[in-house]
Amino acid sequence: MLCEGELSIGLLLDVFSQENFIRDKCMVKKEDTIVLEGRVQELLPGMHFKILLENGVPVTAHLCGKMRMSNIRLLVGDRVTVEMSAYDLTKARVVYRHR
Numbered sequence: 001m002l003c004e005g006e007l008s009i010g011l012l013l014d015v016f017s018q019e020n021f022i023r024d025k026c027m028v029k030k031e032d033t034i035v036l037e038g039r040v041q042e043l044l045p046g047m048h049f050k051i052l053l054e055n056g057v058p059v060t061a062h063l064c065g066k067m068r069m070s071n072i073r074l075l076v077g078d079r080v081t082v083e084m085s086a087y088d089l090t091k092a093r094v095v096y097r098h099r
Contacts, residue, residue, distance in 0.1 A: 038082060039080070081096040
């Protein structure tokens, strides 16, 4: 018998699985990003960069984790590929530096 305020383990597992299902349905997956190319215009503090995209829109970007781990550095004028979320079109992630 359950006391007031207690929940059964089965009910808790059911609630958690429903929350995960709702979260997975509502969140944008990593594959649902916008991939664009641009050029580095300015170096900002904290490993951030001002990137001018091919369509003329400036965005603020940071390096992805693999580029940070590989110590890949960017200079002004470098051509890069960036990923952007559909929710915030002013921020991006640099995923590749072209040679």
